[in-house]
Amino acid sequence: MTLEELKYPIGKTNIPENITKKNIEDWISILERFPQELEFLIKELSDNQLNTKYRENGWTIRQVIHHCYDSHHNSYTRFKWALTEDKPVIKAYFEERWAELHDSKSAPVFLTIDALKALHSKWVYFLRGLTDAELEKTFIHPTGKEEISLKENICIYAWHCKHHFAHIEELMIREGWK
Template sequence: MKPSPKDYHPYYKMYIDLIDSEDIVSVLENQIDEFNDFAAGLTAYDFNRRYSEGKWSVKEIIVHLIDTERIFVYRMLSAARNDGSDLKSFDQEFYVSNSDCREISHRLLIEDFINQRKSTISFLRTLTDEMWHRKGDIGGYPFNVSAGAYIIAGHFIHHINFIKENYF
């Protein structure tokens, strides 16, 4: 079920390569516990920490993870339903800068991440085997449902590892 390179833009290879498992739904489920363990060790101060001036705070990275997952679920839905639309890419900097996440409590962000992830998993469980291989387009590049699930999981690993290595 792991996607082949023809199923996604080459940029996403770095995320997909972080996943060894063929059971992507289990990987996504296990990341809920990993996220809970990670977040439980942080204080409100930690969530607002930046590793360098002008870089995203931990809170902003979590907002970015949530936004990206929502967008990729829409892309997967579009492909799974044979929509045929060429979907646009999105500007992550624009989304984060317009999130006003400083006003959101870290506890609410934790809850939002978990709820989004559970919704993603629920959606993926409704798909037939054929739907997992259906394709759409993002900015003129192919994209299939399986690739979307792997990108979400790998994107999570990338950012959580980055936080652990650079923020604390």
Template sequence: MDVERLRYPIGLFEPVTNPTFAQRGEWIRDIEAIPEQVRLTVQSLTPEQLTTPYRPGGWTVQQVVHHMADNDMNAFIRFKRALTEECPLAGSYREDLWAQLDDYNVPVEISLVLMKAVHDRFAALLRSMRENEFERSFISQTHGSMSLNEAVQRYVWHGRHHLAQLLSLRERMGWNN
């Protein structure tokens, strides 16, 4: 299997331009479900399995889980700033360097709890939003102007994307624990 397929098991992000109420409801349910799915995927892994790269040259399982929590926190802050400020310039973060910092050595359990908490807060916020609020936007330093409609979809894609990397590794390695 080629490396790009291992890296992007669900493909690249492709936003829906004018999502329906039903589509958005599905994304919110995904946001609520993903932390538990990640938990089920990694909670029984051994220390050796947790330090296995999900692809050659890629992050380990443990780094992927900590990265997911870091990304969720950043995304939640960007989102809330756009709801309360006029098109703010969103902060960036060096995910490659964050993954090298020492807090990535704490047990994955800590990020599983963190991820669940951020996702539940995010889902509650999304359920409270009026249609026109999804038109609000922020400036991403990597993607330019981004509406909250798109930001929600990116958030869901990001969770599914990394979950699929972990599931694909489990399957390739034949881990049954």
């Protein structure tokens, strides 16, 4: 596999120009299922396997799992900001530095699986209650200075779930663990 294929096993994010209600329902469904699917995928892995990098110079499976919670928690907050402020400039964070913190490198993954289950349950409930007008609300990412709508962000995070799931699953297949 090429480095690009290892980095982006499902390709890069592709946000449709015309986002339909069906798209949104499908993406929310991915968010809803992700914690349980991730738990099922990694439940039999040993600590040694969890500490295996999915690619050279990449993160370990453990770091990927903890990153998903950190990223999704930040995203949930961004939704709230977009709905309670006018085009807020969100706070970016250094995900690569967060991944090097003690909890990301050594905490039991089931702490994060449980946290993801709770976060995603609340997030999905919240998303299903948004109106069409609310889905059009935007925030501004400070690095790109571009406006991102909430419906686009749902797409981004459905992709994010599948992206990191594929990192783990493809490593497991390559290593003969699955």
